[in-house]
Amino acid sequence: MNEVTEQKKASENRQFIVIRLMNEQYGIDIRNVDNIVRMQKITRIPKMPKHLVGIINLRGEVLPVMSLRVKMGLEKDVYEKKTRIIVVKTEQEGNLGVIVDEVREVVTLEDAQVDSTLDVRQDGKAYVSGVGKRENGDLISLLDMGVISLEDIN
Amino acid sequence: MDVSQYLDMFLDETKEHLQNLNDQIMHLEEEPEDEGTINEIFRAAHTLKGMAGTMGFQRMQTLTHDMENVFSEVRSGNLKVQPKIIDVLFSCLDALEEYTKNIQETSDEGTNDNEELIRALNECLKKEAPASQDKKASTPKEKDKKTDEVPSQPAEKWEQVALNDTLKNAIKEARADGEECYGINVKIQEKCLLKAARAFLVVRTVGEKGEIIASNPSMADIEDEKFDWDFTLVVISSASLEEVIKAAGNVSEIENVTGGILDLDKAGVFPGKADADQEPKQKESEQTAAEKKEEQPSKAPQDKAEEKEEDQTEEGTAATAEGSQTEKKAPPAGKHAGGKTIRVDIEKLDELMNLVSELIIAKNSIVSATQESLHAQKGLKDNVEYLERVTSNLHESVMKARMVPIENVTNKFPRMIRDISKKLDKKMELYMTGEDTELDRTVVDELGDPLMHLLRNSADHGLEEESVRISRGKNPVGSIFLDARQVGNNVVIEVRDDGNGIDVEAIKKKALERGVITAEAAETMTDKELIDLLFLPSFSTAKKVTDVSGRGVGLDVVKSKIESLSGEVEVHSTLGEGSTWTIRLPMTLAIIKALMVRVGNEKYAIPLASILSIESIHRGDIKTIQNREVINLRGDVIPLVRLFDVLEVVGDKVPAEEMTAVVVKKGDRSAALVIDELLGQLEIVIKPLGKYIKQCKYVSGATILGDGEVALILDANACV
Numbered sequence: 001m002n003e004v005t006e007q008k009k010a011s012e013n014r015q016f017i018v019i020r021l022m023n024e025q026y027g028i029d030i031r032n033v034d035n036i037v038r039m040q041k042i043t044r045i046p047k048m049p050k051h052l053v054g055i056i057n058l059r060g061e062v063l064p065v066m067s068l069r070v071k072m073g074l075e076k077d078v079y080e081k082k083t084r085i086i087v088v089k090t091e092q093e094g095n096l097g098v099i100v101d102e103v104r105e106v107v108t109l110e111d112a113q114v115d116s117t118l119d120v121r122q123d124g125k126a127y128v129s130g131v132g133k134r135e136n137g138d139l140i141s142l143l144d145m146g147v148i149s150l151e152d153i154n
Numbered sequence: 155m156d157v158s159q160y161l162d163m164f165l166d167e168t169k170e171h172l173q174n175l176n177d178q179i180m181h182l183e184e185e186p187e188d189e190g191t192i193n194e195i196f197r198a199a200h201t202l203k204g205m206a207g208t209m210g211f212q213r214m215q216t217l218t219h220d221m222e223n224v225f226s227e228v229r230s231g232n233l234k235v236q237p238k239i240i241d242v243l244f245s246c247l248d249a250l251e252e253y254t255k256n257i258q259e260t261s262d263e264g265t266n267d268n269e270e271l272i273r274a275l276n277e278c279l280k281k282e283a284p285a286s287q288d289k290k291a292s293t294p295k296e297k298d299k300k301t302d303e304v305p306s307q308p309a310e311k312w313e314q315v316a317l318n319d320t321l322k323n324a325i326k327e328a329r330a331d332g333e334e335c336y337g338i339n340v341k342i343q344e345k346c347l348l349k350a351a352r353a354f355l356v357v358r359t360v361g362e363k364g365e366i367i368a369s370n371p372s373m374a375d376i377e378d379e380k381f382d383w384d385f386t387l388v389v390i391s392s393a394s395l396e397e398v399i400k401a402a403g404n405v406s407e408i409e410n411v412t413g414g415i416l417d418l419d420k421a422g423v424f425p426g427k428a429d430a431d432q433e434p435k436q437k438e439s440e441q442t443a444a445e446k447k448e449e450q451p452s453k454a455p456q457d458k459a460e461e462k463e464e465d466q467t468e469e470g471t472a473a474t475a476e477g478s479q480t481e482k483k484a485p486p487a488g489k490h491a492g493g494k495t496i497r498v499d500i501e502k503l504d505e506l507m508n509l510v511s512e513l514i515i516a517k518n519s520i521v522s523a524t525q526e527s528l529h530a531q532k533g534l535k536d537n538v539e540y541l542e543r544v545t546s547n548l549h550e551s552v553m554k555a556r557m558v559p560i561e562n563v564t565n566k567f568p569r570m571i572r573d574i575s576k577k578l579d580k581k582m583e584l585y586m587t588g589e590d591t592e593l594d595r596t597v598v599d600e601l602g603d604p605l606m607h608l609l610r611n612s613a614d615h616g617l618e619e620e621s622v623r624i625s626r627g628k629n630p631v632g633s634i635f636l637d638a639r640q641v642g643n644n645v646v647i648e649v650r651d652d653g654n655g656i657d658v659e660a661i662k663k664k665a666l667e668r669g670v671i672t673a674e675a676a677e678t679m680t681d682k683e684l685i686d687l688l689f690l691p692s693f694s695t696a697k698k699v700t701d702v703s704g705r706g707v708g709l710d711v712v713k714s715k716i717e718s719l720s721g722e723v724e725v726h727s728t729l730g731e732g733s734t735w736t737i738r739l740p741m742t743l744a745i746i747k748a749l750m751v752r753v754g755n756e757k758y759a760i761p762l763a764s765i766l767s768i769e770s771i772h773r774g775d776i777k778t779i780q781n782r783e784v785i786n787l788r789g790d791v792i793p794l795v796r797l798f799d800v801l802e803v804v805g806d807k808v809p810a811e812e813m814t815a816v817v818v819k820k821g822d823r824s825a826a827l828v829i830d831e832l833l834g835q836l837e838i839v840i841k842p843l844g845k846y847i848k849q850c851k852y853v854s855g856a857t858i859l860g861d862g863e864v865a866l867i868l869d870a871n872a873c874v
Contacts, residue, residue: 043864044756045843046801047850055843055856057864060512062856064846093845152846 013110016132018140019086020102021069027107027132027140028086034095035087036103039079052152053077056085056097063087065097071148072127077101090149098148107134114142160355161261164209166497167406168254171198171205172247176569179243183572186235196225202250207404208355211263214253215404220275221246227279241576242274244569315370315388322418324367328390333364336395338402338413341384346407350379355405357387363398364391383409388416500595503556510545510552511745511839515858517545518836522860546837549745557592557741560638560647563602564589567609571634574613581631582617584609588638593645597719597739601647604712604723608649608735609634611709616653616733626730628652640741644763647737656727658684685725689713720854722871724821738821746840748857748867750833751816754803757865758829759838759857764870766817766824768832773811785826787817795873796828801852818870825874840867 016027017036035058042054042065051070055062065085069077077083082102087095109132116130129144178195182188199222206214221243227233249268256264315337317325325335340356342349353376360366366373368388371381391398395413403411524538564586571584593601617623617632624630635650658681665671665687671679688709716723720740727733740746740763748759749768769787776783776794783794794815798807808830815826838857847853854869 041863043856043866044804045847045850045866046803046852048847052846055847055864057858057862060515060858062841062843062858062864064844066846096846 013108014114015106015108016140016142017086017106018104019084019100020104021072021100022074025104025138025140026100026128027109027142028088028145029142030106032088032145033086034089037085037087037097039083039085039099049152053099058087058095058097063095063097065099066148066152068098068100068148088145088149090146093149096149107132107140109134109140160209160351161257164205165254165258167205168202168250171202172250172254173565174198175202175247176244177565179240179247180568180572182235183237183240189229192225192229196222196229199225201406204404204408205406208359208406211253211257213263213265213267214250217246217249217253217268217272220272224275224278233278239278242271242278244573246271246275315368315386317368317388321367321388325390325416325418333390333392334395335367335388335390335416335418336398336413337386337388337416338399338411339384339386340402340411341409343407343409344383349381349383350377352405352407353377353379353381353385356402356408359401359405360387360389360398363393363401364389498555500556503552503595507552507556510549514545514549514745514837514839515860517541518860519862520860549837553594553741553745554592556595558595558598559590559592560598560601560645561589562598563605564636564638566602567605567636570606571609571613574610578614580613580617581620582613582634583631584634584636586636591638591640591645591647593739593741600715600719601739604715604737605636605647605649607709607712608737609636612649612651612653612733612735616651616655618654622654641738645739645741647739649735649737650732652732655729655731655733656685656688656725657729661685661687685727688725689723717871722821746838748836748838749816750836750859750865751829752831752833753797753801753829754805754807756801756803757833757859757863758797758801759836759865759867760816760818760827760870761867762835764818764820766819769815769817769826771813771815771826771828773813785815787826790824792817793825793874794828795825797868797873798828798830800873818873820871820874823874827868827870827873838865838867 015030017030017033019026019028037058040056042056044054045052048054051067053065053067053070055064057063067077069075077099080101084100084103085097086100086103087097089095113133114130115133127144127148128141129147130142132140132142134140175195175198178191178198181191182195185191199218203215203218203222206212206218224233224239224243228235228239233239246268249266249271252266253263256262328335338360340353342352346352357366357369357373357376366387366389369376370386375381376385389398395415399411399413402408520538521542524535567586568584571582574580575582612634613632617634618626618628620630623632629652633652635648637650638645638647640646661684662671662676662679665684666673666676670687670690676684689712690710713723716737716739722738724736724738725733726736740761747762749762749765751758751760769785771785771794775785777786778784779791783796784791785794797803813828814830814832815828817824817826836859840855841857843853843856851872852869853866855867856864857867859865
């Protein structure tokens with residue numbers, strides 16, 4: 001029952017968490033998000049790709065953490081008061097934390113407001129699945145968390 | 155009939171029975187005349203058949219039925235046990251295992267009828283015992299006659315079921331419609347643990363054949379287990395009496411089913427008298443029959459026995475053995491006598507284990523909090539220590555509950571070696587010791603394949619051909635040993651053979667051929683290093699590829715599997731004398747004792763199990779050999795590993811005159827790991843790193859410290 005209504009909503013309008021990386025706004029589909037936690041001490045793991053910064057203790061479980069900035073080819077993170085870790089759900093691979101500079105708000109976008117034809121590939125990788133246009137004129141790059149999280153598995 | 159809810163139980167029991175059959179038939183091969191073994195085999199096969207029948211797996215039932223025929227002939231002495239029969243029986247067991255596997259995976263037994271096996275079974279019967287065939291053909295007739303007589307006997311149990319007029323009319327109507335009304339009495343084996351469940355199955359099965367109109371005791375009482383070991387049903391059915399009895403008898407753990415056509419004139423008319431009759435009968439079954447009562451009880455079981463024989467093929471001896479009531483009372487002999495054990499779902503144990511892990515983490519944080527606070531009261535500290543002790547014991551108990559003997563995997567090996575021996579036409583014996591050594595269940599489950607590989611390897615590559623053995627003055631029968639024992643916190647399993655040993659030169663040649671190593675490297679490599687090449691993927695030195703092994707997969711799989719269990723595998727070999735493969739495994743995986751160390755500003759845990767010693771090293775002690783730093787530790791030259799550099803710790807390196815090093819070992823090699831500070835010993839809960847983080851070979855897992863921080867667990871194996 002719940003699933004049906006959710007799917008129905010999805011076809012009409014979707015909710016996104018608006019985050020900030022450097023000075024750009026990105027959106028993460030709220031269905032991918034398990035939880036948002038404050039920045040905490042990250043334990044580094046030797047010999048890992050640069051964007052996999054380490055692991056944290058999330059309520060007694062070990063959670064791998066990725067720097068979204070490094071992954072997207074931006075500058076290294078600067079941890080500030082507003083820095084957050086978004087816990088992203090993936091289908092089978094367990095959760096993954098992604099570091100963002102700030103979590104701003106939750107927006108609801110209708111299908112008509114999402115433009116998925118824009119080609120915003122980075123290094124040939126499509127981390128962004130489309131662009132959302134808000135009423136106030138802001139543009140939000142919508143992140144494809146599936147692509148981002150699964151890339152490191154394979 | 156929906157039996158899916160019993161599927162798990164069925165699979166568990168089937169596996170047990172199959173293993174039992176395997177063991178017993180192996181035994182039978184050695185001692186073909188052992189009556190106890192034959193009886194045990196018969197019982198297991200019979201139960202298996204009944205179970206398969208109940209669950210509706212007809213192919214399985216047919217096959218076991220035919221196997222049972224063979225066993226029955228063997229038991230009655232009409233058939234001699236011969237190697238050929240044993241071979242056929244083993245193939246049957248394999249087929250049954252195949253069915254079981256199918257059922258487990260798809261809830262369906264598959265479509266393989268195994269007609270050839272059935273034919274082979276029947277051939278065994280025909281060839282060896284034409285006389286018994288005749289006997290068999292004639293017996294059913296006799297039995298039929300006797301069954302007909304049964305209803306005429308007074309005071310059968312089903313005649314004691316109270317029937318009211320409505321029911322009687324219903325019976326009369328049914329008879330007018332061409333249906334028949336039967337009374338059946340079902341006796342459950344006394345070792346049965348869930349008699350209500352068995353009774354329920356019987357009621358369902360019989361219910362499919364017809365309509366159950368009455369029972370003694372009432373249905374509610376049967377469901378609540380309010381009956382002794384037998385109960386009575388009155389059924390209206392269009393099926394024959396035999397069919398109904400057979401259906402009920404197919405439920406497992408049913409001792410026997412008797413039945414007859416209900417005579418309305420006798421049935422349920424005198425409930426009072428019936429009770430009176432019942433009483434002495436029960437007494438007889440409880441105590442040794444008094445002489446004057448001898449006649450009746452001896453008659454009743456005989457009837458039962460014969461009917462049983464009829465629907466379940468030849469069970470003559472068993473029935474005779476059960477012929478006296480007193481003997482029935484005796485608890486069933488052998489392994490099935492109930493021990494003080496229960497079956498627990500492994501998931502529940504895992505859950506418990508997780509909770510204990512949480513508890514230990516919580517305890518660790520309390521410990522570190524009290525250590526930090528200067529003003530902690532003495533009482534608090536004492537209690538914290540007490541808590542520490544209790545959690546430690548609790549952890550140990552839960553770990554023990556998860557331990558199972560490695561017997562669970564090793565018990566299939568004798569059979570495997572026997573098959574290999576036949577296939578390769580090499581004579582060999584397997585000797586096993588320490589099968590009761592216990593390991594964590596998750597480890598034991600994973601251990602089967604690697605051990606199987608090693609045993610096959612020994613049988614195929616290790617042991618020489620018989621002629622070679624004789625010319626070398628060895629016993630023509632090769633020996634393979636599987637020894638398991640506990641050493642400290644580890645379990646050591648050795649697979650040993652007295653065969654040819656590993657030909658190092660052959661490995662060298664092969665490695666050069668394949669370009670695995672260069673000619674220069676080959677010159678400098680030690681024998682041990684060359685032997686270790688065997689663990690590389692796709693490296694098989696077998697001169698010819700056989701069915702048994704030698705396809706170039708195996709040893710590398712063994713190695714990776716054992717290492718994934720945090721264990722290690724080693725091989726020692728002497729050419730001409732044999733080889734020994736040693737597997738070393740930690741007893742527990744989830745919680746370990748570790749030494750906490752600081753490297754730069756990072757904390758790492760080194761498992762105590764891999765630590766040899768802790769040394770203080772002066773800078774002047776460090777020498778270099780081939781550009782590698784080494785130290786001379788009491789005569790042993792061991793490499794020095796600077797963790798700060800290896801782990802690429804960020805920060806400033808402080809050069810020191812005195813350094814602390816943790817000496818770790820892997821097999822017979824060791825290395826000194828240079829660290830910055832020792833932080834103390836801690837019981838840590840191993841947490842997996844998840845799928846995102848797998849590339850780092852130096853780290854085997856993570857753990858959560860008392861202050862909530864995450865520390866990495868160093869994989870000492872990777873550092874050596």
